[in-house]
Amino acid sequence: xxxxxxxxxxxxxxxxxxxxxxxxxxxxxxxxxxxxxxxxxxxxxxxxxxxxxxxxxxxxxxxxxxxxxxxxxxxxxxxxxxxxxxxxxxxxxxxxxxxxxxxxxxxxxxxxxxxxxxxxxxxxxxxxxxxxxxxxxxxxxxxxxxxxxxxxxxxxxxxxxxxxxxxxxxxxxxxxxxxxxxxxxxxxxxxxxxxxxxxxxxxxxxxxxxxxxxxxxxxxxxxxxxxxxxxxxxxxxxxxxxxxxxxxxxxxxxxxxxxxxxxxxxxxxxxxxxxxxxxxxxxxxxxxxxxxxxxxxxxxxxxxxxxxxxxxxxxxxxxxxxxxxxxxxxxxxxxxxxxxxxxxxxxxxxxxxxxxxxxxxxxxxxxxxxxxxxxxxxxxxxxxxxxxxxxxxxxxxxxxxxxxxxxxxxxxxxxxxxxxxxxxxxxxxxxxxxxxxxxxxxxxxxxxxxxxxxxxxxxxxxxxxxxxxxxxxxxxxxxxx
Amino acid sequence: xxxxxxxxxxxxxxxxxxxxxxxxxxxxxxxxxxxxxxxxxxxxxxxxxxxxxxxxxxxxxxxxxxxxxxxxxxxxxxxxxxxxxxxxxxxxxxxxxxxxxxxxxxxxxxxxxxxxxxxxxxxxxxxxxxxxxxxxxxxxxxxxxxxxxxxxxxxxxxxxxxxxxxxxxxxxxxxxxxxxxxxxxxxxxxxxxxxxxxxxxxxxxxxxxxxxxxxxxxxxxxxxxxxxxxxxxxxxxxxxxxxxxxxxxxxxxxxxxxxxxxxxxxxxxxxxxxxxxxxxxxxxxxxxxxxxxxxxxxxxxxxxxxxxxxxxxxxxxxxxxxxxxxxxxxxxxxxxxxxxxxxxxxxxxxxxxxxxxxxxxxxxxxxxxxxxxxxxxxxxxxxxxxxxxxxxxxxxxxxxxxxxxxxxxxxxxxxxxxxxxxxxxxxxxxxxxxxxxxxxxxxxxxxxxxxxxxxxxxxxxxxxxxxxxxxxxxxxxxxx
Numbered sequence: 008x009x010x011x012x013x014x015x016x017x018x019x020x021x022x023x024x025x026x027x028x029x030x031x032x033x034x035x036x037x038x039x040x041x042x043x044x045x046x047x048x049x050x051x052x053x054x055x056x057x058x059x060x061x062x063x064x065x066x067x068x069x070x071x072x073x074x075x076x077x078x079x080x081x082x083x084x085x086x087x088x089x090x091x092x093x094x095x096x097x098x099x100x101x102x103x104x105x106x107x108x109x110x111x112x113x114x115x116x117x118x119x120x121x122x123x124x125x126x127x128x129x130x131x132x133x134x135x136x137x138x139x140x141x142x143x144x145x146x147x148x149x150x151x152x153x154x155x156x157x158x159x160x161x162x163x164x165x166x167x168x169x170x171x172x173x174x175x176x177x178x179x180x181x182x183x184x185x186x187x188x189x190x191x192x193x194x195x196x197x198x199x200x201x202x203x204x205x206x207x208x209x210x211x212x213x214x215x216x217x218x219x220x221x222x223x224x225x226x227x228x229x230x231x232x233x234x235x236x237x238x239x240x241x242x243x244x245x246x247x248x249x250x251x252x253x254x255x256x257x258x259x260x261x262x263x264x265x266x267x268x269x270x271x272x273x274x275x276x277x278x279x280x281x282x283x284x285x286x287x288x289x290x291x292x293x294x295x296x297x298x299x300x301x302x303x304x305x306x307x308x309x310x311x312x313x314x315x316x317x318x319x320x321x322x323x324x325x326x327x328x329x330x331x332x333x334x335x336x337x338x339x340x341x342x343x344x345x346x347x348x349x350x351x352x353x354x355x356x357x358x359x360x361x362x363x364x365x366x367x368x369x370x371x372x373x374x375x376x377x378x379x380x381x382x383x384x385x386x387x388x389x390x391x392x393x394x395x396x397x398x399x400x401x402x403x404x405x406x407x408x409x410x411x412x413x414x415x416x417x418x419x420x421x422x423x424x425x426x427x428x429x430x431x432x433x434x435x436x437x438x439x440x441x442x443x444x445x446x447x448x449x450x451x452x453x454x455x456x457x458x459x460x461x462x463x464x465x466x467x468x469x470x471x472x473x474x475x476x477x478x479x480x481x482x483x484x485x486x487x488x
Numbered sequence: 489x490x491x492x493x494x495x496x497x498x499x500x501x502x503x504x505x506x507x508x509x510x511x512x513x514x515x516x517x518x519x520x521x522x523x524x525x526x527x528x529x530x531x532x533x534x535x536x537x538x539x540x541x542x543x544x545x546x547x548x549x550x551x552x553x554x555x556x557x558x559x560x561x562x563x564x565x566x567x568x569x570x571x572x573x574x575x576x577x578x579x580x581x582x583x584x585x586x587x588x589x590x591x592x593x594x595x596x597x598x599x600x601x602x603x604x605x606x607x608x609x610x611x612x613x614x615x616x617x618x619x620x621x622x623x624x625x626x627x628x629x630x631x632x633x634x635x636x637x638x639x640x641x642x643x644x645x646x647x648x649x650x651x652x653x654x655x656x657x658x659x660x661x662x663x664x665x666x667x668x669x670x671x672x673x674x675x676x677x678x679x680x681x682x683x684x685x686x687x688x689x690x691x692x693x694x695x696x697x698x699x700x701x702x703x704x705x706x707x708x709x710x711x712x713x714x715x716x717x718x719x720x721x722x723x724x725x726x727x728x729x730x731x732x733x734x735x736x737x738x739x740x741x742x743x744x745x746x747x748x749x750x751x752x753x754x755x756x757x758x759x760x761x762x763x764x765x766x767x768x769x770x771x772x773x774x775x776x777x778x779x780x781x782x783x784x785x786x787x788x789x790x791x792x793x794x795x796x797x798x799x800x801x802x803x804x805x806x807x808x809x810x811x812x813x814x815x816x817x818x819x820x821x822x823x824x825x826x827x828x829x830x831x832x833x834x835x836x837x838x839x840x841x842x843x844x845x846x847x848x849x850x851x852x853x854x855x856x857x858x859x860x861x862x863x864x865x866x867x868x869x870x871x872x873x874x875x876x877x878x879x880x881x882x883x884x885x886x887x888x889x890x891x892x893x894x895x896x897x898x899x900x901x902x903x904x905x906x907x908x909x910x911x912x913x914x915x916x917x918x919x920x921x922x923x924x925x926x927x928x929x930x931x932x933x934x935x936x937x938x939x940x941x942x943x944x945x946x947x948x949x950x951x952x953x954x955x956x957x958x959x960x961x962x963x964x965x966x967x968x
Contacts, residue, residue, distance in 0.1 A: 053586050057814045058586075059579070059814065059820075060684070060686055061685075062719060062721065064719060095833055100818075101814045103810050286810070288807075288865060291690075292721060
């Protein structure tokens with residue numbers, strides 16, 4: 008992907024910080040519920056409200072999920088220490104966030120994209136979420152608002168922050184990374200990965216440099232990205248902005264910038280000089296987290312199959328490259344595909360059906376019925392079009408593909424019947440036939456399309472296009488064409 | 489009357505809990521006006537609670553080992569439905585929706601909460617003059633301070649307002665006022681008593697502990713409040729120790745060291761300054777009493793204790809600067825409105841915090857800032873490690889250590905308010921135990937030249953409260 012330069016002469020360098028809410032029953036440091044939605048300020052307790060005297064107690068499940076993430080990303084799982092990140096904000100009840108700083112639970116790792124490229128992971132650490140402010144009046148911006156409302160239901164929800172290395176080179180690659188990361192988080196049950204509900208949030212670090220240079224340019228961090236689509240737009244806008252600055256002889260200032268979905272631009276939030284001094288120090292109310300080797304091994308053993316392992320498995324079963332299985336795995340249909348292939352079905356036809364004809368789900372389709380269907384199709388009992396129809400029946404109601412085929416009146420057309428029809432059409436369309444026999448390749452393809460179309464019309468789509476082509480070719484050969 | 493005998497009389501039905509509470513309310517009535525030990529006296533609540541206990545006893549129930557015993561609670565301990573001010577305007581009117589673990593534990597053994605005691609604002613001070621609600625006076629001489637920051641609790645016990653009180657000790661806030669008011673005061677091992685519901689000052693140093701008129705009562709109260717609490721991650725996963733059982737065991741065979749660096753005097757160049765001669769004389773006399781009771785007493789060296797004060801005044805303010813950030817006007821307590829959220833934060837904190845609190849927030853913020861962290865916070869943590877190592881070395885040769893609890897007897901109000909450094913020196917003997925996380929206690933042992941009490945500090949290694957109480961009991965018996 009890196010060869011598809013977005014801006015000629017320039018290379019874009021992207022690193023992503025992904026925050027994902029962990030799918031625990033309760034909050035990171037207390038027994039209040041971790042639940043999206045609900046009446047404001049109902050999932051709260053002294054700890055998540057930061058009341059004086061309250062103390063955090065670490066949720067073991069959050070640690071387990073974080074370790075799952077670490078294992079899935081091939082990170083080193085290590086002794087970690089919580090730290091306080093100090094800054095004032097009304098929706099952060101203690102006016103500090105409990106996070107991890109110099110000793111994160113997950114150290115260096117990597118993520119493999121479906122195309123096989125590896126993106127480095129610098130760390131994946133635990134931290135708590137803040138509450139959510141709603142600014143009333145003034146268009147919803149804090150500075151112009153008449154007043155603000157704060158919902159602390161989200162306060163103290165466990166987060167994992169996954170920091171990538173600056174290894175991505177275009178928006179498309181960043182999208183592939185986030186998609187794959189989301190698939191991993193969902194697969195291992197760590198998070199529901201819903202960007203639209205804010206349970207997964209992405210900040211982008213973007214810089215640019217002249218093609219062929221290796222030094223990193225000054226980066227800007229872009230926040231407020233709410234979908235994969237806006238991430239792509241934001242990266243492209245920001246890269247363009249930086250290149251424009253550099254090409255006009257200016258410098259890129261290190262800034263935190265805010266993506267505005269409406270005007271499609273990034274806007275300066277604060278400069279490096281205005282950045283907060285978070286005054287990190289070890290959280291004295293918590294003890295270091297030292298997961299035992301036994302526990303890590305237990306979590307590893309219970310880890311479900313990862314997307315890359317699913318792709319690999321299906322690729323082996325189907326005899327294709329792993330990349331060719333990406334969509335099937337993404338749709339969660341690889342188990343079905345593997346089982347169908349194992350039941351003897353032609354792998355190529357199985358993957359084609361999954362990719363083209365099962366976008367809306369598998370419904371009642373089973374591996375056995377899928378395999379019979381593919382066998383009928385391969386044996387010439389059903390045309391591709393008929394197979395698609397029967398497949399839709401199997402998805403809707405299950406059952407036996409032969410019965411569905413019979414109920415539609417799909418029967419393999421007798422070849423002699425088809426030969427008679429082809430001969431009649433040749434006789435009825437002598438000019439077209441002359442074009443087929445005497446034309447160049449392009450003309451022959453065009454005319455073959457015409458005759459196949461005529462056959463299909465006459466048979467209401469029940470003929471097999473490939474057989475028709477064979478017949479046409481045979482007749483032409485007989486005429487010495 | 490001791491807490492133990494009150495509880496015995498109430499449990500046996502010999503005395504009603506109501507009569508006990510009435511007696512203490514009467515004592516409060518007669519001299520609280522002069523002493524000002526309390527921010528809030530819970531007269532109605534205490535009487536209602538006493539009546540409830542009496543009913544339960546009449547029904548044949550045993551409310552527990554503190555049945556009917558009034559306990560005064562430092563006003564930085566959260567009490568459900570009862571104002572908790574921390575001696576600060578910024579929390580005026582705040583009513584916690586939950587009880588601190590220690591408050592729950594007291595309730596579970598029949599104790600009666602009699603009031604919330606005054607303190608230096610957010611426990612920052614050594615004289616209880618930093619309270620937003622006015623100073624507490626020493627009941628033994630009302631021209632003098634009771635010490636601090638738990639001055640209200642110390643004064644309440646010394647004045648007979650309650651036989652027991654709870655305080656919190658971050659750098660000496662239980663032991664120093666106990667010494668100045670002539671009561672027993674204990675700082676337990678860090679993690680021995682749950683901090684859940686204690687409004688934090690310096691989280692890695694804070695520990696709740698008892699005040700009592702006797703070593704035995706202090707042991708009783710510590711037994712009740714100690715033990716593991718799942719709501720405090722730093723709580724030690726152990727049951728409360730048997731202290732009452734240790735009291736009669738004497739000090740025969742114990743090795744006790746007098747910490748040279750905390751004794752002062754002209755011939756001790758390596759010592760901290762400011763230890764008064766009369767205080768030193770009492771500590772030496774206490775050491776002789778322990779030797780007479782069969783202990784081996786020698787001088788001990790814990791060299792790095794002299795740096796304790798400096799390290800403490802970086803670590804505690806650093807943690808405080810973060811702990812006190814939440815007092816921002818958003819959710820509870822005082823709010824001073826302004827045009828912006830940040831403006832409201834500033835206006836609220838400017839109006840709500842006193843000078844000493846602001847000073848420490850600024851100190852701590854500075855110590856944690858980028859570029860200064862290593863030189864201040866980082867270095868002070870190294871000193872802390874050094875102190876822990878020095879103590880560990882000393883405890884290879886000794887079972888217990890001895891020092892003054894406070895450098896002087898109670899000083900006059902206003903004497904040190906203009907000089908923060910002079911005030912901070914009050915904690916020079918007590919701070920090392922907080923930095924090490926070790927238990928130590930102040931036991932009254934005679935008086936100084938001014939006739940005011942002197943406290944001797946007994947220090948012990950982590951979790952060795954039982955040994956510490958054995959020496960304390962001997963000192964109590966031998967006190968002049």
